[in-house]
Amino acid sequence: MVGDLNDATDFELLQLSGSDGEAFAVFYRRYERVVVGWLMRQTGRPELAADLTAEVFAAAYLAAGRFREGPEPAGAWLLGIARKKVLQSWRRDRIEASARRRLAVERVEVSDEALEAVERLAAVGVTELLDELPDDQRRAVRARVVEELAYEELGSIVGVSAETARKRVSRGLAALRRRVEQIGGADDAAA
Amino acid sequence: MTLLPEIEAALLDAVARDHAARDGRSVERLRRLVRLRARALALVAAMLVLTGSATAALMLAGERSAPLSGVVPAGQVPGSALVAGARYDIQIAPSIWAGQIGWCGAIGTGPRSSPLDSGIASCDATAPTATDPLFGIAPGFVGRGLAYVLTGPSVAAVRIPGFGTVLTRADARLPYGFRAAVFNLRGPTALARTVALNRSGQVISGRSGLPVEPTRSWFAGQPSVAGACSLSARRDSPIELGSGTVVTSLRPARSIIGRAFLPCVEVDVGLPAAGGTGSDFQAAVLLDAADPGALPAPLPGMEPVARHPGVFDRSTGDPAPIMSLGASAERIGRAWLVVTGGRTLSQRLTVMNGLRVGPVRRHPHVVAQREAGRRSTTQGAPR
Numbered sequence: 330m331v332g333d334l335n336d337a338t339d340f341e342l343l344q345l346s347g348s349d350g351e352a353f354a355v356f357y358r359r360y361e362r363v364v365v366g367w368l369m370r371q372t373g374r375p376e377l378a379a380d381l382t383a384e385v386f387a388a389a390y391l392a393a394g395r396f397r398e399g400p401e402p403a404g405a406w407l408l409g410i411a412r413k414k415v416l417q418s419w420r421r422d423r424i425e426a427s428a429r430r431r432l433a434v435e436r437v438e439v440s441d442e443a444l445e446a447v448e449r450l451a452a453v454g455v456t457e458l459l460d461e462l463p464d465d466q467r468r469a470v471r472a473r474v475v476e477e478l479a480y481e482e483l484g485s486i487v488g489v490s491a492e493t494a495r496k497r498v499s500r501g502l503a504a505l506r507r508r509v510e511q512i513g514g515a516d517d518a519a520a
Numbered sequence: 521m522t523l524l525p526e527i528e529a530a531l532l533d534a535v536a537r538d539h540a541a542r543d544g545r546s547v548e549r550l551r552r553l554v555r556l557r558a559r560a561l562a563l564v565a566a567m568l569v570l571t572g573s574a575t576a577a578l579m580l581a582g583e584r585s586a587p588l589s590g591v592v593p594a595g596q597v598p599g600s601a602l603v604a605g606a607r608y609d610i611q612i613a614p615s616i617w618a619g620q621i622g623w624c625g626a627i628g629t630g631p632r633s634s635p636l637d638s639g640i641a642s643c644d645a646t647a648p649t650a651t652d653p654l655f656g657i658a659p660g661f662v663g664r665g666l667a668y669v670l671t672g673p674s675v676a677a678v679r680i681p682g683f684g685t686v687l688t689r690a691d692a693r694l695p696y697g698f699r700a701a702v703f704n705l706r707g708p709t710a711l712a713r714t715v716a717l718n719r720s721g722q723v724i725s726g727r728s729g730l731p732v733e734p735t736r737s738w739f740a741g742q743p744s745v746a747g748a749c750s751l752s753a754r755r756d757s758p759i760e761l762g763s764g765t766v767v768t769s770l771r772p773a774r775s776i777i778g779r780a781f782l783p784c785v786e787v788d789v790g791l792p793a794a795g796g797t798g799s800d801f802q803a804a805v806l807l808d809a810a811d812p813g814a815l816p817a818p819l820p821g822m823e824p825v826a827r828h829p830g831v832f833d834r835s836t837g838d839p840a841p842i843m844s845l846g847a848s849a850e851r852i853g854r855a856w857l858v859v860t861g862g863r864t865l866s867q868r869l870t871v872m873n874g875l876r877v878g879p880v881r882r883h884p885h886v887v888a889q890r891e892a893g894r895r896s897t898t899q900g901a902p903r
Contacts, residue, residue, distance in 0.1 A: 350536050350539060353531075353532070353535050354532055357531065357532075358522055358528075361522055361523055361528070365524065379524050379527055382527055383527045383530065383531060386527075386531050387531060387534070390531070390535055390538075413739060413740065413741075417740050417762065423790075423800065425800075427762070427763065427788045427800060427802070430800075430802070430861075431617065432531075432534045432535070433534055433537065433538075433640070434530050434531055434533075435530050435533065435534065435600075435640060435661070436601075436638075437526040437529070439524060439526050440526065443523060443524050443525065443526065446523050447523060450523065
């Protein structure tokens with residue numbers, strides 16, 4: 330079953346999450362490094378990045394049933410949640426925790442080893458990895474995830490249709506995730 | 521290999537508990553089958569009575585429930601907030617999640633003779649009905665350790681597949697004659713398939729028929745969505761409103777045992793001046809679930825606050841903020857304004873005073889606006 334789930338699309342995993350914990354586990358593992366890396370780059374503090382990672386995935390689980398396939402790829406959707414959580418945390422000067430409270434996620438201590446791994450991940454920050462993407466994908470991901478442009482706006486800026494803009498964001502995020510997984514795999518092997 | 525295994529485990533444990541809570545509702549399909557079987561057995565029993573062969577009601581046997589407060593037994597899962605030998609205290613409070621009528625439970629824990637400082641929350645936000653009297657199923661941590669099931673008054677025992685039968689117990693802190701079965705799970709069980717038994721050992725089964733209220737949500741920074749109720753920040757108040765959810769139409773839920781509450785709107789509230797991780801709040805407007813236009817019942821476990829007429833607070837135990845049991849409330853017209861979270865009563869009062877409760881829209885005759893001079897010193901009707 331796990332093998333089947335590993336082949337499932339993000340949309341399928343999110344749809345199954347409400348009834349199948351393993352589906353959510355696969356979704357978590359698929360995007361953990363992307364989210365942690367992005368949060369680490371935004372906050373610069375591994376403990377805060379770990380806390381917000383839990384918050385982002387708790388919020389994603391609670392909202393999974395509302396996720397619709399297209400026009401928003403799941404990676405952009407997830408990083409959009411992460412961005413909101415960071416903004417809320419900065420604005421209120423405290424770590425956003427509403428989704429964890431709602432889902433009753435127990436507070437846990439993260440080991441020093443895990444926090445060191447988070448720091449190592451940040452050393453090859455996700456944002457820098459964007460530079461490895463083809464130009465059209467990099468601009469699309471930045472515009473959509475960081476600047477939160479609508480696909481119509483994004484498309485009009487770069488002179489393509491909204492659907493083409495969506496595909497570029499989707500491809501860019503998929504490439505980004507693969508690259509982060511490669512780095513994570515190398516890190517695990519070294520450890 | 522995951523980067524943050526502790527975070528992953530905590531998330532997946534919470535997801536499993538969420539599934540278990542919802543399975544408790546979907547298991548009604550199974551219960552319908554059980555009910556059919558029970559009817560068949562009842563027919564046989566009736567025939568036996570008619571023929572004079574019936575002797576006595578079934579004898580109910582099982583493990584006695586542990587108390588709602590006590591010492592954590594051995595056998596807890598490493599990593600759980602519960603540690604053998606520590607103090608535990610099971611509390612319940614109304615759900616404040618918009619549209620979800622029911623109760624939330626939590627096991628608070630802490631060193632003996634010290635305040636509760638941690639715990640495990642389990643909010644399935646369901647309420648007991650005559651035919652579906654199980655409403656709070658808390659499966660411990662990762663399905664093991666100290667667990668409990670809350671029930672309506674008619675439940676004498678619960679039968680847990682893979683574990684056994686536990687006799688329920690009453691407790692003065694449980695409202696409306698509710699009962700609880702508290703036990704220590706030692707291995708995997710099918711807690712979501714727990715069955716309620718009456719005093720004769722017969723299965724109580726059926727559909728709860730509780731309505732699921734339609735809701736709409738918004739994120740922080742977005743305008744709030746219009747619904748049946750509203751909460752807004754007063755001008756010049758020190759609070760910040762965040763994301764929220766509101767019920768879009770009100771329907772009475774008349775089949776519930778006891779008096780239950782319908783959370784009509786729920787909003788995240790920040791108090792920037794307070795700072796710190798523990799100072800997030802949730803505010804909600806609670807209506808009477810059976811008649812959203814009626815005066816809602818007193819809030820269980822809340823006591824009047826000295827020098828603050830009309831304000832009530834959960835004074836016993838204020839476990840970790842994650843449990844959302846630290847709460848203050850004030851009756852505003854025919855509604856409760858409830859504020860949970862924060863570290864202190866003072867913080868919650870600041871939040872409460874910064875909020876404005878709008879009118880309830882389904883019933884124009886219900887005016888639920890904060891008005892000076894309408895505060896009461898008991899949880900009864902406002903003056």
